[in-house]
Amino acid sequence: MSIVTTQQLARYYERFKNTDVTFNRQVISAVGLAAKGVYLKAQDRQLSCTVFSSSMTSARVVASVPGRMMAALKQPTARLSLRWCFKLPDKVEPMTFFVACRPTGFTHYAVQGPDVHFITLEFTQRPPDDLILILGSLLEAKFNSQKRKDERIVLNPETMKKLGLETREATLVVEGRASKCVLRDLSFSGATVLATGNAGALADRAVTLKFFPGDQSPELAIAGRINRADEVGGRRGILAVSIEYTGDPPMSYKLLINSYVSTFRRAAPDTGPAVETPTQGPAAAQVGEGPAGDAAAPTVIGQGTDGIPEEADPMDEAGVKGPADG
Numbered sequence: 001m002s003i004v005t006t007q008q009l010a011r012y013y014e015r016f017k018n019t020d021v022t023f024n025r026q027v028i029s030a031v032g033l034a035a036k037g038v039y040l041k042a043q044d045r046q047l048s049c050t051v052f053s054s055s056m057t058s059a060r061v062v063a064s065v066p067g068r069m070m071a072a073l074k075q076p077t078a079r080l081s082l083r084w085c086f087k088l089p090d091k092v093e094p095m096t097f098f099v100a101c102r103p104t105g106f107t108h109y110a111v112q113g114p115d116v117h118f119i120t121l122e123f124t125q126r127p128p129d130d131l132i133l134i135l136g137s138l139l140e141a142k143f144n145s146q147k148r149k150d151e152r153i154v155l156n157p158e159t160m161k162k163l164g165l166e167t168r169e170a171t172l173v174v175e176g177r178a179s180k181c182v183l184r185d186l187s188f189s190g191a192t193v194l195a196t197g198n199a200g201a202l203a204d205r206a207v208t209l210k211f212f213p214g215d216q217s218p219e220l221a222i223a224g225r226i227n228r229a230d231e232v233g234g235r236r237g238i239l240a241v242s243i244e245y246t247g248d249p250p251m252s253y254k255l256l257i258n259s260y261v262s263t264f265r266r267a268a269p270d271t272g273p274a275v276e277t278p279t280q281g282p283a284a285a286q287v288g289e290g291p292a293g294d295a296a297a298p299t300v301i302g303q304g305t306d307g308i309p310e311e312a313d314p315m316d317e318a319g320v321k322g323p324a325d326g
Contacts, residue, residue, distance in 0.1 A: 018056075040081070040082055056135055060118055061118075061119050062118055081098040106119055153261070154185045202229045204227070206225055207243060
């Protein structure tokens with residue numbers, strides 16, 4: 001995630017405070033939610049629970065509550081604290097914090113047992129900045145992935161540093177055959193890579209692009225289709241391969257791209273809101289909606305015209321060699 005200011009946190013809170021994020025597997029993996037460290041604290045007792053969804057003002061959890069304790073929780077004066085726990089890739093110890101809340105609704109979850117309930121919690125104060133940052137970043141990435149999907153980030157040392165991307169080395173899997181490639185540019189909806197091969201043989205092939213954003217990050221694997229392959233600078237066998245993602249990229253990928261897009265947007269003159277103002281009332285943030293497309297003339301952000309440093313051969317950089325130069 002990008003570094004945010006106090007003003008950005010306030011902006012996240014004002015625009016997204018009533019918007020729910022559903023904690024499915026993709027979201028849990030992207031934010032590093034440590035499920036075993038999440039629980040409800042009621043007086044001197046701890047109740048293990050599973051977060052189903054949360055906004056910046058409320059949450060819904062699933063928990064097993066014994067009958068006698070349920071009666072106490074239904075009292076108007078009942079007060080709870082929801083403990084959050086996140087495992088950060090660059091930290092040894094998990095990040096934990098409590099959010100004060102009160103229960104406002106109970107729904108019996110009969111499938112799991114007589115004591116298992118969906119519990120609606122209303123936060124009694126503004127949550128810690130850490131939760132605002134996590135939820136705000138997710139919601140902003142979701143919005144930008146739809147509204148700014150064709151803005152390309154040309155990869156060079158400066159943009160890679162801002163992205164937190166340690167290398168441009170990647171793997172392109174075509175019909176089960178993996179080969180090395182070099183990332184040239186990235187967007188929410190697709191990517192361009194430098195690879196070896198025959199342009200005609202690669203056209204319109206289904207592919208999977210794989211790369212590691214950093215040493216501490218899990219590998220990203222994104223399904224796509226090649227919509228164009230062109231020779232680079234007249235070099236026989238060295239291709240610029242344009243990939244259009246055919247499914248919804250992982251949430252962790254959206255956060256990676258948004259970390260740069262949102263920072264670039266804040267640094268540039270403001271031409272409009274960078275985030276979506278939610279409609280009245282909670283709205284679930286669905287992850288995995290809709291296919292991503294690639295515009296014919298996408299906006300390019302980042303320095304350079306082709307993303308290839310002049311001082312180095314991009315194919316040598318990733319250990320990829322094509323046929324002898326023509």
